Amino acid sequence: MGRIAVFGAGSWGTAFSMVLADAGNQVTMWGRREEVCAAIADRHENPDYLPGITLPPSITATHDPAVAVDGAEAVVFAVPSQSFRDNLAEWAPVLPEVPLVSLMKGVELGSLRRMSEVIDEVTGAGPERIAVISGPNLSHEIAHREPAASVVACADEDVAKRLQDLCHSTAFRPYTSVDVLGCELGGAYKNVVALAVGMAVGLGFGDNTTASVITRGLAETARLATALGANPLTLMGLAGLGDLVATCSSPLSRNRTFGEKLGKGETTEEIYASTRQVAEGAKSCSSLLALARATDVDAPIAEHVEAVVAGKLTAGEMMQAFIARDTKAETD
Numbered sequence: 131m132g133r134i135a136v137f138g139a140g141s142w143g144t145a146f147s148m149v150l151a152d153a154g155n156q157v158t159m160w161g162r163r164e165e166v167c168a169a170i171a172d173r174h175e176n177p178d179y180l181p182g183i184t185l186p187p188s189i190t191a192t193h194d195p196a197v198a199v200d201g202a203e204a205v206v207f208a209v210p211s212q213s214f215r216d217n218l219a220e221w222a223p224v225l226p227e228v229p230l231v232s233l234m235k236g237v238e239l240g241s242l243r244r245m246s247e248v249i250d251e252v253t254g255a256g257p258e259r260i261a262v263i264s265g266p267n268l269s270h271e272i273a274h275r276e277p278a279a280s281v282v283a284c285a286d287e288d289v290a291k292r293l294q295d296l297c298h299s300t301a302f303r304p305y306t307s308v309d310v311l312g313c314e315l316g317g318a319y320k321n322v323v324a325l326a327v328g329m330a331v332g333l334g335f336g337d338n339t340t341a342s343v344i345t346r347g348l349a350e351t352a353r354l355a356t357a358l359g360a361n362p363l364t365l366m367g368l369a370g371l372g373d374l375v376a377t378c379s380s381p382l383s384r385n386r387t388f389g390e391k392l393g394k395g396e397t398t399e400e401i402y403a404s405t406r407q408v409a410e411g412a413k414s415c416s417s418l419l420a421l422a423r424a425t426d427v428d429a430p431i432a433e434h435v436e437a438v439v440a441g442k443l444t445a446g447e448m449m450q451a452f453i454a455r456d457t458k459a460e461t462d
């Protein structure tokens with residue numbers, strides 16, 4: 131196996147480093163805080179994000195990007211999407227010419243770029259060296275080595291296969307795909323749907339409501355993704371339906387939890403103030419809505435979630451609006 135750099139020492143960067151270590155790799159994580167790097171390197175733990183979990187000894191950490199990438203045969207990114215472009219611009223001068231892998235599930239505000247596109251714009255790596263890994267992979271379950279599957283997508287199938295080998299552990303089963311766009315859209319959109327589902331839960335509604343929102347969320351995701359050129363089957367797979375179900379069903383999801391708090395009447399500002407962890411959908415609802423409008427695709431869930439997050443609508447009004455919309459055929 132190889133030596134791999136993982137930029138981002140939060141929940142997913144750390145849990146995915148465990149997957150890579152379990153698969154036999156030497157992993158060097160980059161963290162932005164020295165004390166987190168020290169805890170990982172010296173005490174084999176990340177108490178801020180995965181308390182109580184002992185990290186394998188083949189994981190170390192540094193705050194120096196050049197040290198992180200030394201000898202790496204792949205570089206993996208797991209930081210919040212909205213600040214990723216600035217982070218990457220700082221790291222770019224030391225990045226080796228190896229596959230660059232996004233674990234991130236967001237779309238940039240303003241540019242409306244997916245994270246693979248940001249990587250391409252900042253590094254010029256080209257699609258054959260840019261990959262994404264996405265699926266139903268709640269970090270705490272992965273860190274406890276509960277079995278899960280995921281998708282490794284790259285335009286170059288051989289690169290996807292090599293990355294698949296690098297992250298296939300006894301608990302983590304990756305599949306390959308060449309549909310980078312479909313995987314990224316599935317990963318970003320499910321966060322927006324999870325916000326809506328969380329709101330329904332917060333309002334006290336049951337499984338009929340959440341199943342209806344999940345199913346219409348999948349229809350909305352597939353409508354936009356296929357309009358942009360994704361393979362529709364990707365949205366029926368692990369990076370689409372799989373991740374949507376996991377995120378919308380799990381109290382571990384930060385996006386669903388964020389929505390639940392909105393459903394209970396907290397404001398967006400209050401929720402931001404109460405957590406340091408990222409809920410990508412709270413920002414990506416705006417960029418995905420803009421992407422849908424630019425593509426002339428109907429996106430009622432993104433539209434209403436964006437309005438609630440912006441404080442222009444209550445969660446209760448959102449649910450009423452969903453039901454009152456003009457009726458139509460299910461497959462339209």
Ligand SMILES: NC(=O)C1=CN([C@@H]2O[C@H](COP(=O)(O)OP(=O)(O)OC[C@H]3O[C@@H](n4cnc5c(N)ncnc54)[C@H](OP(=O)(O)O)[C@@H]3O)[C@@H](O)[C@H]2O)C=CC1
Pocket residue numbers: 138139140141142143144161162163166178179208209210211213217233234235236267268269270406407408410
């Ligand atoms: N958690 C999960 O289950 C999964 C998450 N993802 C995706 O992975 C990405 C990362 O998520 P996750 O690890 O969970 O997030 P967390 O909130 O758990 O951690 C974020 C990490 O990024 C760092 N960070 C935050 N802001 C900045 C910044 N401006 N510059 C540099 N570093 C920063 C944090 O450092 P610090 O501690 O110093 O604040 C922390 O190390 C997201 O796109 C998410 O959607 C994908 C699959 C599963």
Ligand SMILES: O=C(CO)COP(=O)(O)O
Pocket residue numbers: 235265266267268269321324373376377382383384385386408409410
């Ligand atoms: O992407 C995830 C699971 O696949 C994690 O979801 P949250 O970011 O909502 O916690």
